[in-house]
Amino acid sequence: MPRNVDNFKRRIDYLRISITDWCNLRCIYCRPRGKWKKLPHDEILSYEEIIQICHIAVRLGITKIRITGGEPLLRRNIIYLCENLSRIDKLESLTITTNGVLLKHFASKLYRAGVQRLNVSLDTLNPRKYYEITGKNMFHKVWSGIEEALLVGFYPVKINVVAMRGINDNEIGELAKLTFKYPVHVRFIELMPFLDNPEEPESRFISTDEILNILRDVGTISPVSSSNVNGPATHFRFKGALGKVGLISPISHHFCPSCNRLRLTADGKLRACLFSNTETDIKTALRSGASEEELEAIFHEAILAKPEKHSLNQVCRSSVSSHRPMVAIGG
Numbered sequence: 001m002p003r004n005v006d007n008f009k010r011r012i013d014y015l016r017i018s019i020t021d022w023c024n025l026r027c028i029y030c031r032p033r034g035k036w037k038k039l040p041h042d043e044i045l046s047y048e049e050i051i052q053i054c055h056i057a058v059r060l061g062i063t064k065i066r067i068t069g070g071e072p073l074l075r076r077n078i079i080y081l082c083e084n085l086s087r088i089d090k091l092e093s094l095t096i097t098t099n100g101v102l103l104k105h106f107a108s109k110l111y112r113a114g115v116q117r118l119n120v121s122l123d124t125l126n127p128r129k130y131y132e133i134t135g136k137n138m139f140h141k142v143w144s145g146i147e148e149a150l151l152v153g154f155y156p157v158k159i160n161v162v163a164m165r166g167i168n169d170n171e172i173g174e175l176a177k178l179t180f181k182y183p184v185h186v187r188f189i190e191l192m193p194f195l196d197n198p199e200e201p202e203s204r205f206i207s208t209d210e211i212l213n214i215l216r217d218v219g220t221i222s223p224v225s226s227s228n229v230n231g232p233a234t235h236f237r238f239k240g241a242l243g244k245v246g247l248i249s250p251i252s253h254h255f256c257p258s259c260n261r262l263r264l265t266a267d268g269k270l271r272a273c274l275f276s277n278t279e280t281d282i283k284t285a286l287r288s289g290a291s292e293e294e295l296e297a298i299f300h301e302a303i304l305a306k307p308e309k310h311s312l313n314q315v316c317r318s319s320v321s322s323h324r325p326m327v328a329i330g331g
Contacts, residue, residue, distance in 0.1 A: 003296070004061030006272075006306045013063045014261040017050060018329065019081065020070040021266045025099050026135035027121075029162055029191060043267045047081045049286055053264065054085055056295050060303075062262075064093040066119075070266070073102040079113045086114025095119065097160070101138045103145025108152045118149050119158040119187075124168045125175060133167065150182065156243065158185040163206045172211055173218045179243035187233055187246035192274075208247040212236075215245060232259075250274075256309035262302060265329060270302035274329065278305055 004012045021039050023031060045053075054065060065085060072078060073096075086094050096110060097119040110118070122142055124130050130139035149157050161168070161175055168175075175186055188211045191204050215221050220239040232255045233246030249255070263271040268283020280302035285294060 002061055003300050004303060006303050008257075008306070008308050010258065010260060010306070011061070012260055012262055012303050012306065013061055014066070015054070015057050015062045015064070015264060016066045016068055016261055017054070017264045018068050018070065018266045019050065019072050019078070020044065020075045022074055023069055023071040023099065024074060024101055024136070025071070025138070027099075027123075027162075028133055029164070039267055045264075045266065045268050045283060047077070047084070049268070049283070050081065050264075051084050052286065053282060053295070053299075054088060054091075056292065056299055057262075058088050058091050060296060060299055063091065064095070065091060066095040066097060067115075068097045071099050071101070072096055073098050073106050078106075079109050082110060082113035082115050093117070097121070098145075099134075100142035100145040101136075102141075104141065104148045107145065107148040107154070111152045111154060116154075117156060117158070118154050119160055120146055120149070121160045121162075122146070123161050123164070124171055126171065129168065129171075146184070150184075155183060156185045157183075158187055158246075161186060161188050162191055163188050163211055164191055164204045165206050166204065169206055169214075172214045176215055176218055176238070176245050179238060179241040179245060181242070183242040185235075185244045185246055187248055189248040190251045192250055205251070207252040208234075208249040209252065211247060221245070254309065259306075262306070263329065270299065271329065272302055272306035276307055278307075280305060 002011070006012055025031075054062075057065075067078075067082070082094065082096075085091065094115050095117040096115050098121070100120040100122060103118070103120065120142065123133050127137070127139040131137050146157060146159070159175070159178065163169060163172065172188065178184055178186055188208065190206070190208060215236065218238065221236045222239070224235045224237045224244060226233065226235045232248045232250070236245045236247070238245070263274065265271060265279070268281065268286070269279035270282055271279050280298060282295065282298045282302070285298055290298075
């Protein structure tokens with residue numbers, strides 16, 4: 001059996017790498033309230049360590065890598081990392097997920113460094129509401145970053161929207177209409193219960209079934225195929241639109257049977273499921289001088305630790321209260 005196949009015959013070919021746990025926003029669904037203790041510098045993997053792990057990952061069958069954070073564009077010399085990862089033989093896709101605040105400055109540099117796709121988090125088109133969600137008055141910087149990314153040649157630019165009842169549910173139609181004017185993919189993501197927020201997650205949760213009903217009021221919409229058969233989104237297109245709409249349902253229609261991903265946290269832990277506390281430490285062995293074969297065995301061990309499905313049978317805060325917050329895992 002190939003070494004990137006788990007115990008449930010899923011081929012794990014996608015690695016999401018968090019390169020920092022720090023962010024310049026404080027989104028209400030991601031970062032804990034109060035003071036967030038940043039990881040000490042020496043706890044975070046160096047770029048050379050990340051590059052070495054990625055070479056091992058690709059040898060074992062990883063073909064897609066996504067760089068995340070925190071906010072990855074905050075980390076110094078990220079272009080150096082992207083250039084080195086994009087040169088790895090047999091790596092087919094290099095992507096970055098960003099909040100977009102610094103994107104205008106970095107877009108052309110990322111494109112030249114070999115990054116092929118961008119995901120930008122943007123939950124509203126209303127600057128005032130953007131401030132309420134993120135704690136920062138940065139909407140116009142994000143939008144100018146998206147425009148710059150399109151200008152320099154990124155396609156697709158995916159806009160990730162966390163749908164929240166009573167916050168941005170009245171904008172779902174307007175956000176979807178961006179696909180008529182721009183060649184973007186707007187992806188609506190179900191709210192995941194990662195934080196001990198004062199508001200009950202149930203009160204904010206909107207299923208993708210409900211979102212699809214809202215989209216049907218916007219115009220004629222039809223399902224379309226995707227080149228990424230293992231991706232979490234189901235895709236749709238409005239008649240006459242330039243881009244697509246995606247629905248991501250980690251709660252109401254979980255995609256565990258086809259999940260193809262593994263995560264590497266900023267502090268060097270391999271995490272096989274977003275909703276599981278099980279982590280495999282690869283950093284300690286790496287820094288202790290482990291051989292390539294030993295590191296490959298650790299990576300393979302992480303793949304075999306992947307559970308059959310996550311434990312969220314319903315939206316409940318108690319089931320994830322002991323988890324790291326999203327900002328510490330990687331979006």
